[in-house]
Amino acid sequence: MKETKLMAKAPKPKVISVRMDAAFFFERAVQSMDRFHYDKALKYFRRAAEYEPDNPVNHCNTAGILSELGNYEESNRILKQVLEEIDPEMTECYFYMANNYANMENFESAERELIRYLEQDAEGHYLEEAEEMMEFLSTEMERPAKQVTIKSREGLNEHDKARSLLEEGKFAEAVRVLEQLISKHPEFMAARNNLALAYYYMGYFDKSTETIHQVLEMEPGNLHALCNMAIFYQNLEKHEPLQELVEVLKKTYPFHQEHVFKLATTMGILGEHETAYRHFRRLLKDSEAFADPSLHHYTAVAACNIGRFDDAARHWMQTQKLDSGSEIPRFFMSQLNEIRKDPSKRPLNYHYHLPFEEQFQLLEKSSKDGIPDHMKRDPLVRSSFFWALRHGDHETKLQVIQALGMLADSEVKDALRAFILEPDEDEYLKKVAIFVLRTIGLKEPIHAHLEGKPTVVHAMTFSPNLPVWEEQWQSVMELALTKMDRRYDMVQQHDLQTLWVEYLSRVYPNAPKIVKMEGWAAALEYLTAKMHRRTISYHEVASLYGASITTISKYVKLIDEACGIREKMEAIFHKFNEKL
Structure with missing residues (x-):
């Protein structure tokens, strides 16, 4: 029998297909860079960009190799193309361009691109390098660097x-x-x-x-x-x-x-x-x-x-x-x-400021010479006032409104504006707050909640029974308030204004012709002082205003007869706690 030989078939050679895509050329480019073969790396990065033309990273890598080879202008052309045509959010391109311009000793352009990077890059990956470059550019150009808002530090700065x-x-x-x-x-x-x-x-x-x-x-x-x-x-x-x-x-x-x-x-x-x-x-x-x-x-x-x-x-x-x-x-x-x-x-309060009462006394004591800067800046002093304005009793709020008038800044105006819009706050307190706002320089119409409804209070003070406001009436009030400044607190000054408006409202349209402005102003101060139980004499106000005692007493009598001041003094004092 013929012997049959069993022959094993030779295996087919294995063919490994190479997938020529962007990733392939990217890997080849990186390998070439590791071996410092920049020409090959450039060729591979360009091929990667051809396979994925919409991928900005491939283009940036190409620009980076060009920069390494000293071809700064071509590098910047590609980087501009990325920003203009492919991905405007690729803000690091501005940093790369700034590097290229700096290497070209075009320092003005380098600074321009660096500012764009700092102002637009939210992540700040090259923030430290960008700041170092800015210092270098400032030295080279022999001038201070331009002011710039660093976007990546926006949150921290704010x-x-x-x-x-x-x-x-x-x-x-x-x-x-x-x-x-x-x-x-x-x-x-x-x-x-x-x-x-x-x-x-x-x-x-x-x-x-x-x-x-x-x-x-x-x-x-x-x-x-x-x-x-x-x-x-x-x-x-x-x-x-x-x-x-x-x-x-x-x-x-x-x-x-x-x-x-x-x-x-x-x-x-x-x-x-x-x-x-x-x-x-x-x-x-x-x-x-x-x-x-x-x-x-x-x-x-x-x-x-x-x-x-x-x-x-x-x-x-x-x-x-x-x-x-x-x-x-x-x-x-x-x-x-x-x-x-x-x-x-015990116990004592931990806050590093004086208790409210001592703070207010210091403010009163210093108001003649101006409020000390350290009190104006102290956040705990200010917070105690804002706190008391919202949560204090009637008398405390009245003190706070005056204290805020002494501080007199934009924060105070905001606090008082909010206060007078509160429907449940006391009407008298809100009117004092409005007076304080006017006193510290607020001239525009003021929005408030008065008499149960939203109201706009204009610069001049009117009442329902006083449809006009004469210039001479304003002059009397301004003279009195000027003379009373630093001698009377804001509540008392407010009450003088209220008294003058009330008198004119009651006698209108038969308001007297103002002949002796000083006499009327002196009469208003005299009655205001009496309402607040301050010691005062006709002789004192006559000397201060340059008016005769006879004229002042005559006007005091006219105002008293119209408004019933003497009869209301005790009621007003107890109702409003006006005496501090």
């Missing part, structure tokens, strides 16, 4: 601005900045926390709480938010959730100084003075923090509130040494002496 506004007590303005910032950067937790504080300082509890809840939903362990929420719980008298949160905070031991300070002040406000004292002492171990007078004050308050009176005295003496021009340490040292005699007078 947040820094908002924090500065909070520190200056400009809470309404800070709210506007922070609300805009959060709308653009919703996950900016620090901005949300500061917005909650701004609302809180202005007395908007609901908005504060809502904002903090938003932070804690996004970041449950946020220490600033937890501390703020604890304070809000305390103000809202939510005792059970407050106690749970306090227990958590007492066990918290942060290491970052900012967090330690936040926790310390929060625990002090919550009455956990032992914990507060421990954290404040931790902070004082830092040499820079040791030079802060307010930190010694906080430590002193905590020490005083736990009965460590000698420690408290030592820290307030250090506060006095570091802040020698301030009334605050002297005031609290006097309080410490009282507490040593009667410990039941």
Whole structure:
């Protein structure tokens, strides 16, 4: 039998197909770059761009190789093409172009493109390099660099601005900045926390709480938010959730100084003075923090509130040494002496400012010479006024309105404008606030809620029974107010204006012809002083206004007969608490 040989078939050769696409040429280009074969890399990047002409990265890579080869003009042509035809959002192209122009020693063009990069690039990948290049260009051109708004730092810059506004007590303005910032950067937790504080300082509890809840939903362990929420719980008298949160905070031991300070002040406000004292002492171990007078004050308050009176005295003496021009340490040292005699007078407030009554007395004392700048800038002084304007009693609000008139800035105008729009606020208080707004320079029509309805109050003061306002009547009022300035407070000046309008309204259309303006003005001051139980004589106002006693007494009698001033004095005094 024929033997059959079994022969194995030779295997077919394997053919590996090469997929010639953009990724293939990109990999070849990178390999060539690693070997410093830039000519080959350029060829491969160009092929990649041919396969994917709408992919800006391939074109940018081509421009990058051209730049490495010194072909800066061709590199910039491609980069411009990317921006104009392929992807206008590829803002790093401006940075690459600036590099090319700098290498060409075309420094003006380099600066132009660099500014475009800084102003349009939101990510800031080349921010540090761009700032270094800007310094280099400034040196080469022998002039300062042009001012530029860095887009990638917009959020941080706006947040820094908002924090500065909070520190200056400009809470309404800070709210506007922070609300805009959060709308653009919703996950900016620090901005949300500061917005909650701004609302809180202005007395908007609901908005504060809502904002903090938003932070804690996004970041449950946020220490600033937890501390703020604890304070809000305390103000809202939510005792059970407050106690749970306090227990958590007492066990918290942060290491970052900012967090330690936040926790310390929060625990002090919550009455956990032992914990507060421990954290404040931790902070004082830092040499820079040791030079802060307010930190010694906080430590002193905590020490005083736990009965460590000698420690408290030592820290307030250090506060006095570091802040020698301030009334605050002297005031609290006097309080410490009282507490040593009667410990039941504890606890003291942690805020580094005088209590409201002392602040107002200082404002009154300094109003003749102008308000000290440090009081105008102190955010806690200002916040106490804005807080009291919303939550104080009638007399306190009246004091606050006058104090705000002494501060007299845009923040004050915003606060008073909001106050006079409140339907439930006292009518008299709103009219005093309107007078203050006029006194501090607001000339345009003022929107208010008066007599149960929205009202526009114009520059001149009218009443329903006084359809016209004569120039001579205005002159009498202005003369009286000018003479009374710095001798009478704003409430008293307001009441003089109200008295004059009431008199003219009652006698209209038979208002007397104003012959002796000084006599009428003197009569108005005399009656206003009497309404406020101030010591005054006819001789005094006659000398001040240059009018005869006979003329003044005659006009006093006419106004009294029309308005019944003497009969209403006691009722007015008790009803409105006008005497401070």
